[in-house]
Amino acid sequence: MADRISLLPDHIANQIAAGEVIQRPASAVKELLENAVDAGATEIKLFVNDAGKTLLQVVDNGAGMSETDARMAFERHATSKIKNIDDLFHIRTMGFRGEALASIAAVAQVELRTRRAEDEVGTCIEIENSLVKKQSPVASPAGTSICMKNLFFNVPARRNFLKSNTAELRHVVDEFIRVALAFPGIFFSLTSNGQQVFYLEAGNLxxxxxxxxxxxxxxxxxxxxxxxxxxxxxxxxxxxxxxxxxxxxxxxxxxxxxxxxxxxxxxxxxxxxxxxxxxxxxxxxxxxxxxxxxxxxxxxxxxxxxxxxxxxxxxxxxxxxxxxxxxxFSITPTLDFELDASIQSLESVQKPFTQDKQAATKSGSIFQTFTEAAQAHRIESNRQWTIGNGQNESSGFVSLTKQLLQLDEAMSKQPAIEAAQLTTHDLSLTFSGFSQLFNTYVLASADDKFLLVHQQTAHERIIYEKLSSAIEGKAIATQRSLFPATVELTPADAVLLSSLLPDLQQLGYTVEPFGKTAFVVQGTPADVDAGNEKAALEKMLEQYKHFNLEAKLPKREMLLRTLAWQQAVKPGASLTEKEMETLMTDLFNCKQPSASPSGRPTYVEFRKEQLEKMFGR
CATH class of the missing domain: 3.30.230.10 (Ribosomal Protein S5; domain 2)
Incomplete structure (x- = not known):
């Protein structure tokens, strides 16, 4: 029987190894920038086209390489950092395993130009699919330029797994920032599609x-x-x-x-x-x-x-x-041991606490509740409470009150649930009155039930459905700003906002690029207060990134949820009866009134028979 095990050809082994090191353009950025740092460069320039998919080039003014070293650099496990096993445990350089250039050459078309300061001419090497296509002397400045073209040209399956240019560029920017922060004494620049994104002068941290x-x-x-x-x-x-x-x-x-x-x-x-x-x-x-x-x-x-x-x-x-x-730096909170003079002058502080007053205080129910029961919230089971019309009720009323008080915490911790799991209710309800609890919940009473509605999650559902309709159909009207606000963003946030501009336009935001990382807010939806456009945009971006970390959703879905959250009325806001009525009407006109966009319940229903059970009826 023939032997079955054979060694993989080098070019296949290289492609497999490349999968560990080069997963996307940003992976190559990291490796090439670190190599430039290790070469002792004081200036490092990064150029990318199509987020590095078609072109990724790093140019440095470092030590450069000899003709032999330039050829050897593309061999697997070729490194100048390790001579014996001891060196592996004293690594202080960035790259050391000797896999980066070999991996890049396995999945891209690579051109290397390099020259040492003492050499008169440099070396140019062109490699494709791990094979050297051309090697020749060339005139070049001292240092090294590595140009990587058409990443994954020979592995189409891997190329199909790459994200959009905007998403890939964000990964490239992330890797660039990490290396640039680590070496503030080196000049770095990043140019994307001919436009300069970063120009970082050498300086301190x-x-x-x-x-x-x-x-x-x-x-x-x-x-x-x-x-x-x-x-x-x-x-x-x-x-x-x-x-x-x-x-x-x-x-x-x-x-x-x-x-x-x-x-x-x-x-x-x-x-x-x-x-x-x-x-x-x-x-x-x-x-x-x-x-x-x-x-x-x-x-x-x-x-x-x-x-x-x-x-x-x-x-x-x-x-x-x-x-x-x-x-x-006096950031941590400190205790203030100085008494306020206005408190010290109060009559209750100044007057002596006589024996008679002490006895009267100790006989009071408040004092006894604290001291005898050793807990501030104890309610005696035999105590009768008078409510409303003077009728006595048992502690069932207290139990109901406690349950309502605990809903604030319970609903905030309520796990997200699918809308399909929620019980469908009769949407033809006629409410007879509205009131607000804790400036957070709306209490809406009907014939044989009442609903306790969380005002923010309900409003999020209303806004979300309105925005969903707008993004698929007629755009939301924009109110033009009398004095357009300019927003200066970090380069990473600028890349993110650029990708959202078309959808934001449909949702009522008119935002235009203004230079490299600045944007001008020309108009906003009618419900954004004038003069607050800049803060609204910055807050929207921050919340978008927050949602992006929590759940991997399509870009448009995350944007809709972000704007719904941003524009919704928040806990603590006092609502008039008319506003509560409008909120309830709009909520029950939604396609899915019982859940927020993220799946949290918008209301909890209490039926009359449930209440009667609480009171032992």
Whole structure:
């Protein structure tokens, strides 16, 4: 019987290996930028066309390569970083496994031009499908230029899995930002389809952060710096007011390498405890420098996940460093032990607490309820309560009241449910009255039932259906701004907003590009207050990114949900009876009145027989 096992041909083995390293254009961006940094470049330029699908080029002024090195660089596991096994555990450079260029050459058409400063002429190599097509001397500036064309031209199945140009460009921008933040002393630029997106002059870390995250952080950054024998931590964290709904502005670097670590992120979050909400995320750019032998960077193909020898020590150091920084700049809350003079002058404070008054207080029911039962909310079972018309009722009334009070928490924690699972109700209800509870719920009474409606989720459903109709049919009318507002965004947000402009136009927003990362808001829907256009647009983008992290939905669906959330009346808003009536009418004219766009219930129904059971009737 013939042998069945054989070695794979090199070009097939290379394509398989490339799948681990090069998953999309952004993967190649990361590898090529890191190679340029390792080459000692002081200027690195990135050019992309069609988000890197048709062209991706990195030009640097680094050390360059000899003719032999240029050819060897495309061989698998060819590296200048490791000579023996010991070197693997003392890695301080970015690339070291020698797979990047071999993987890129396996799935793209590559042209390399390189020259060392001491050489008179450079070398040009053209490679396609891992095969060298051409090698020749060429006149070129000192440094290296690598041009990658037609990514996945020979693996059409992989190419079909790439997202839209806008989505892929966002990944490219993310990788570019990570490398640029790690090396603020190097000039970086990014040009997309001939338009410059980033132009980052060399400077210090704070200047680089402001260049990338926006000048609005200028007075909102707190410096972190702690040096110990085990590790050094430095960088910046945002003041509590900079916290957002998304994690977008959070960066961790270990030995200048960007990493993802939920564990270390938790350390930072715990340092902000009681200063920001549970659903808020502070901005931070933090660097950890420690002995390479204490960390393994080779546990993940992209090297974004690493393993520490002692994670608990790192956690404690990070938490303490951020806490110390916030306390040092008087960000953390402090107790004020000085009594207000106006309180001290009150009659109840000034007068002596005599024996008679003490006895009278102790005999009171309020004092006894607290001291004897040891709980503030205790209600005695035999106590009779007088309500309305003077009739006595049992604690069933208290039970109902408690249930209503607990609904605020219960409905907020209600898991999202599919609309089909909700019970269908008679939509031809005639309501006899409306009232509002806690400025959050609308109580609507009918013949033999009443509905408790969450005003925000109900309004979200109404707006969502209105926007859905508009995006598929007649556009929503736009009110032109008398004084158009200009919004300056980060390059990443500018790319995102550009992709949303056609749909926003249909939904009543007239927004036009104004330079590289600025936009002019010429008009908004009628329900956006004049003068608030800029804040509305920024808030919309922030919420869109928040929804994008929670659920992977189509772009248009996420936009509809975002705008519905943004424009809906929020808890805490007081409604007139007319507004409550309109809300109920509009809700029950919806196709699906019982659930919000995300599947949360818009109302809870109480029937008369349920109430009678509560009262033991």
């Amino acid at each position: 704070k200047q680089r952060i402001l260049q990338i995250l926006g000048s609005n952080y200028n007075a909102k950054l707190v410096s972190v710096k702690e040096d110990t024998d085990y590790l050094n931590i430095y960088g910046f964290v945002g003041k509590p007011e900079t916290a957002k709904k998304t994690r977008g502005d959070q960066y961790f670097f270990v030995n200048n390498r960007f990493i993802r670590s939920a564990y270390l992120n938790h350390a930072v979050m715990s340092a902000y405890q009681a200063m920001i909400g549970a659903d808020a995320f502070p901005a931070y750019v933090l660097f950890i420098d420690l002995d390479p032998t204490q960390v393994d960077v080779n546990v993940h193909p992209t090297k974004q996940e690493i393993k520490f020898e002692d994670e608990k020590i790192i956690y404690a150091f990070v938490q303490a460093a951020v806490k110390h920084a916030l306390a040092q």
